[in-house]
Amino acid sequence: xxxxxxxxxxxxTLARQxxxxxxxISVPEAIERLVGMQAQAPFPPYTGLWTRLADFRxxxxxxxxxxRGVVRVVLMRSTVHLVTAADCLALRPVVQPMLExxxxxxxxxxxxxxxxxxVAAFARELVEEKPRGTxxxxxxxxxxxxxxxxxxxxxxxxxxxxxxxxxPRAVWGKSGHPTVTTAxxxxxxxxxxxxxxxxxxxxxxxxxxPATVGDAQKWSGLTRLQEVVDRLGPKLRVFRDERGAxxxxxxxxxxxxxxxxxxxxFLPEFDNLLLSYVDGGRxxxxxxxxxxxxxxxxxxxxxxxxxxxxxxxxxxxxxRAARLVVEPLTPLSPGQRSAIEDEGxxxxxxxxxDAGTHDIEFSAP
Numbered sequence: 241x242x243x244x245x246x247x248x249x250x251x252x253t254l255a256r257q258x259x260x261x262x263x264x265i266s267v268p269e270a271i272e273r274l275v276g277m278q279a280q281a282p283f284p285p286y287t288g289l290w291t292r293l294a295d296f297r298x299x300x301x302x303x304x305x306x307x308r309g310v311v312r313v314v315l316m317r318s319t320v321h322l323v324t325a326a327d328c329l330a331l332r333p334v335v336q337p338m339l340e341x342x343x344x345x346x347x348x349x350x351x352x353x354x355x356x357x358x359v360a361a362f363a364r365e366l367v368e369e370k371p372r373g374t375x376x377x378x379x380x381x382x383x384x385x386x387x388x389x390x391x392x393x394x395x396x397x398x399x400x401x402x403x404x405x406x407x408p409r410a411v412w413g414k415s416g417h418p419t420v421t422t423a424x425x426x427x428x429x430x431x432x433x434x435x436x437x438x439x440x441x442x443x444x445x446x447x448x449x450p451a452t453v454g455d456a457q458k459w460s461g462l463t464r465l466q467e468v469v470d471r472l473g474p475k476l477r478v479f480r481d482e483r484g485a486x487x488x489x490x491x492x493x494x495x496x497x498x499x500x501x502x503x504x505x506f507l508p509e510f511d512n513l514l515l516s517y518v519d520g521g522r523x524x525x526x527x528x529x530x531x532x533x534x535x536x537x538x539x540x541x542x543x544x545x546x547x548x549x550x551x552x553x554x555x556x557x558x559x560r561a562a563r564l565v566v567e568p569l570t571p572l573s574p575g576q577r578s579a580i581e582d583e584g585x586x587x588x589x590x591x592x593x594d595a596g597t598h599d600i601e602f603s604a605p
Contacts, residue, residue: 359397
């Protein structure tokens with residue numbers, strides 16, 4: 241069994257994630273290649289696509305959102321993901337049992353004696369009559385079941401129904417509270433009937449591999465995937481990492497030479513590259529994890545230097561000025577700082593195109 245060095249695993253991961261070289265493909269194609277993008281916050285996916293695609297512009301994502309080619313819906317890990325319409329319909333039935341287990345785990349006592357199917361049916365009537373804000377939906381459900389917990393009712397609807405967040409939510413330059421309707425109503429197509437996770441697991445290895453079974457479970461929120469991987473055995477190639485763990489991968493997936501240069505890349509908040517492995521060591525050193533994974537659940541934006549997170553970043557605005565603040569996690573060489581400045585200037589031109597002035601500031605490591 242072939243052993244892969246940490247650097248080889250890193251470069252393979254970056255290649256799948258379109259972080260070694262920006263890809264010249266459409267936004268829907270990129271989102272499908274990534275098997276969706278974490279999107280609990282509405283705008284980080286724009287930066288995530290900018291850092292992965294050649295010549296990406298905000299309208300490249302805003303338009304398919306408006307045209308219903310891509311949607312935001314609860315999927316892997318019970319979190320909102322940006323996916324294509326086809327993947328919304330295909331993936332939601334696969335993760336549905338996991339979503340329902342999570343609901344019972346969080347609201348078991350509050351749901352005792354409640355007819356969950358009746359809640360789902362009433363919620364469907366409400367959101368298919370017209371898209372509803374999530375706060376309004378929970379209030380209307382509470383009106384029908386006044387002795388129940390508002391949050392439990394709202395999350396029952398969110399879990400049992402494939403609720404998509406509709407525009408203008410997440411449209412660049414627009415604002416709006418989460419407003420939802422059902423995926424089958426919004427897309428005018430039914431959900432798929434296949435619930436086996438085999439195809440989704442193969443796609444995970446294609447987008448995030450080489451990776452362990454535990455990694456696939458961490459990304460998806462599903463359990464007992466070893467039996468799925470065993471079943472997929474002939475379709476997979478197996479490696480070992482430097483610690484002896486088995487890594488699974490698609491036979492023909494890219495695995496670049498470990499010496500391949502990795503350019504500076506800016507990852508947005510909540511990027512799946514940081515959330516889809518049991519051990520994020522392939523791009524994030526253990527000692528730096530607290531700097532990115534905050535106690536309040538925010539996953540901070542990261543700067544990849546030579547393929548690993550070596551700084552965090554944010555953009556601040558004051559009147560017509562935009563400033564990119566880079567906080568190194570380790571001392572940076574002059575060449576690394578220069579590369580960050582060059583890529584940072586391009587980021588500011590994208591993310592703060594309306595600002596009159598752009599500035600880059602490095603804080604002390």
